[in-house]
Amino acid sequence: MSVRRRAAALAITAVLCGTAAPVAVAAPSPSPSPSTPDLPAGLYGTKDPTYDGVWRQSLAFLAQKIELVTPATKSVDWLVGQQCDSGAFASYRDASKPCDDKTVADTNATAAAVQAMVELAVHREVVDNGVTWLKSVQNEDGGWGYNAGSPSDANSTAVVTGALARAGVPLADVTTAGGKTPYTALQTFALPCGGEGGGAFAYQPDKDGKLTANADATAAAVIGAMGKGMAAGNSNAVKAPVCTKGTDLTAEQSAQNGAYYLAKTLAGSGRLDLPPMPGAEESAPQPDFGNTADAVVALAASGHKDKAAEAVTYLEKHAQGWAKDGGPAATAQLVLAVHATGGNARDFGGVDLVRQLNATGPAPAATAVPSPTATAPSRPADTSSDDEGLGLWWIIGIGLAFGAGIGFLLSGRRKNQQL
Secondary structure, eight states: OOHHHHHHHHHHHHHHSSSSOOOTTOOOOOOOOOOOTTOOTTOSOSSOOTTTHHHHHHHHHHHHHHTTEEOOHHHHHHHHHTBOTTSOBBSSOOTTSOOOTTOOBOHHHHHHHHHHHHHHTOOHHHHHHHHHHHHHTOOTTSOOOSSTTSOOOHHHHHHHHHHHHHTTOOGGGOOOTTSOOHHHHHHTTBOOTTSTTTTOBOSSOOTTSOOOOOHHHHHHHHHHHBTOOSSOOOOOOOSOOOOOOOSSOOHHHHHHHHHHHHHHHHTTTOSOEEOOOTTOSOOSOEEOHHHHHHHHHHHHHTTOGGGGHHHHHHHHHHOHHHHHHHOHHHHHHHHHHHHHTTOOTTSBTTBOHHHHHHTTSSOOSEEEESOTTTSOSSOOEEOOOSOOTTHHHHHHTHHHHHHHOSSSOGGGOTBOOOO
């Protein structure tokens, strides 16, 4: 889910507190918040974390881990402290007070935190408690909405699917009384091949049950339907994307249909666009850097890295300012996209994205340089700081981190999954 869509969804959540999730293109993002001087010491980013504190922290960890960076212990402790006794995470909360009935649990934040902790390989209790809560709030259709009990949407279902898969939960076992699985839910958002937006996924059906192609939802759903997490390893291009027709498709086939749509949409411009916001004076579509980065990861994870090359080139030329201004989540999205396509995140258009990400939070406990993707398999230098944190495990586990690819393997993952 892009930073923009997440902020919009959370703004609506704050108002509706658990009623139906936003439909398709949602509402305007809240106005950017000024830097907040009294933020917790372990938190990444300087802007108001109300809508995305847990999300941006989790994405930062995922991007750091895939680049062999060990976050500071206090940063990990901050994320652990955000979890409620139920196992759920809110988007952000005052951890000095216990969670209560007014605490709005966030499936996306919970799923992102679970994925981050799996990759860090610490605090397994956080992972297990998060998984237990996520399974407890599964909807009857097999999916998840933004908040517990809200209607299922493609983005939320995908990121939760990814979390369960990465945590080692067999997705076939996450079945409702009616026999619905997370994959069943994801496929209900898929548009058939041949028509307008063929192969894409919708965020949610509209009030009349109609599905409208949504690139953001498609990128998330491709990853989720492949049973993978938001952080994908560098994979080779293995086949050309095709759109398979039929009413009894496998989850893999639906994911490949989504990849076909993304490849077709990116061709030529190398980017996805944002539709004009309601009431905005500017009517021309603007570049959607976040969703373009997510589409790159989705294409790479589904075996079409070659089809993402044009988008990577576009991001390298145009997304530097967006990533820096967007903070840790935006920079992390770029790092994940670069890594998934075999690029060098430490020299992306002349910018060291890993250093930029590290600078948004406490100094890491350890950093392996240069980029593991762009160098030969020789052992990277250890530039550990005095913060022991998780560093030793990380450096020892370099081979595992790179081989596992870190993310998108959710639940064997058939692509069950990504602010």
